[in-house]
Amino acid sequence: MKKVILITGGSSGIGKAIGEFLSEKGFVVYGTSRNASAISNSKIKLVDLDVRNSDSIKSCIAKIIELEGRIDVLINNAGVGITGPLEEIPLEEIKNNFETNVFGPIETMKAILPQMRTQKSGLIINITSIAGYMGLPFRSVYSSSKGALELITESLRMETKSFGVHITNVAPGDFATDIASRRFHAPVIKGSAYEKVYQTQLDMMNEHVSGGSNPIEMAVAIHQIIETKNPKIHYKVGAFMQKFSIVLKRILPDKMYEKILMNHYKL
Structure with missing residues (x-):
């Protein structure tokens, strides 16, 4: 039986790349967009979803369950x-x-968990960020929203383990996408x-992106995680130095690490 996968924010950037790759691997893939009908060139099935709207979340999940009878993997990417x-x-x-990066994934997980409990199986992958492991200058809100999702995942894993549901975080570094054009800049x-x-x-x-x-x-x-029987709690994907920065934060005194960041960002 082909696994059914739901990817929030699957019409562009990382979500689109994941969806197309998994579709080529033979999975049944649904991506989402706030206005799916406006996107005509998608290589995967798209359904309407606004993660800031609880009714929209419930409607999207119910529609896929009606069509496929199950959802095996949720990728909270939006x-x-x-x-x-x-x-x-x-x-x-x-x-x-926070409505998009934290409350949206929470509501989506709450809406899909009853189905996964019924199935006695399921995998939830929360796309966070390496920025969520540290407070970065001028990215305080983004870092904190992604850091919050990392900790929520840690808690929820333990709450749902007995149901046969696995939950994990994947923290990307900088990837060449159009996120800079869609980011809110004060x-x-x-x-x-x-x-x-x-x-x-x-x-x-913008240069980094x-x-x-x-x-x-x-x-x-993501494909490797889906194929893993017992996924880890945290994964990091990106350039070596971006991943290594998390290790340095863990081992260095706070002020020394802060100085390294300030030197890096020329502050």
């Missing part, structure tokens, strides 16, 4: 980026980021105390 000095990011944008305010340093950081962040790894690396990693 997410948005956000940058800016914390002092200057509008509160409504902070709330929107505007660089002329005369602001952060004006020059924030503009420099924006330029650096455009020069990032090929998203196919994430697709390969």
Whole structure:
């Protein structure tokens, strides 16, 4: 029996790469988009889903279960980026980021777990970020939203283990996608105390994304996890130094690690 896979945010970027790769491997793959009918060139089936809307989440999952009778793998990939000095990011944008990056995955997992319990099997893969392991300058909201999802996964794994459900995190580094164009950038305010340093950081962040790894690396990693009998709690996918930065944070004194980050970001 072919496994049925649901990928939130499957119409572009990493989600699209994962969906197309898994489809080629013979899985039944559904991706999501807030307006699926507007996308005509998708190589996988797309269904409507807005992770900020509970009714939309429930409707999407019910539709796939009606069509396929089961959902074996949920990949919580939908997410948005956000940058800016914390002092200057509008509160409504902070709330929107958490609605998408944290509350959306929570609601999606809550909606799909009853089906996985009935099946006595299932795998949930939460796409987080290497940025979620550390507080990065001008990415405080993004780092904290992804870090929150990492910890939620750790807790939920233990709560659901007896049901035959596996839950894991996959934290990517910088990948060459269009996330920079879809990220909310707090505007660089002329005369602001952060004006020059924030503009420099924006330029650096966009360079990192455009020069990032090929998203196919994430697709390969996800496929390997799906084929693993007992997945680990955490996976990191990306350039060596990005992954090694997590190790350094674990072993170095806090102030020394902070100094390394500030030197890296030229602060």
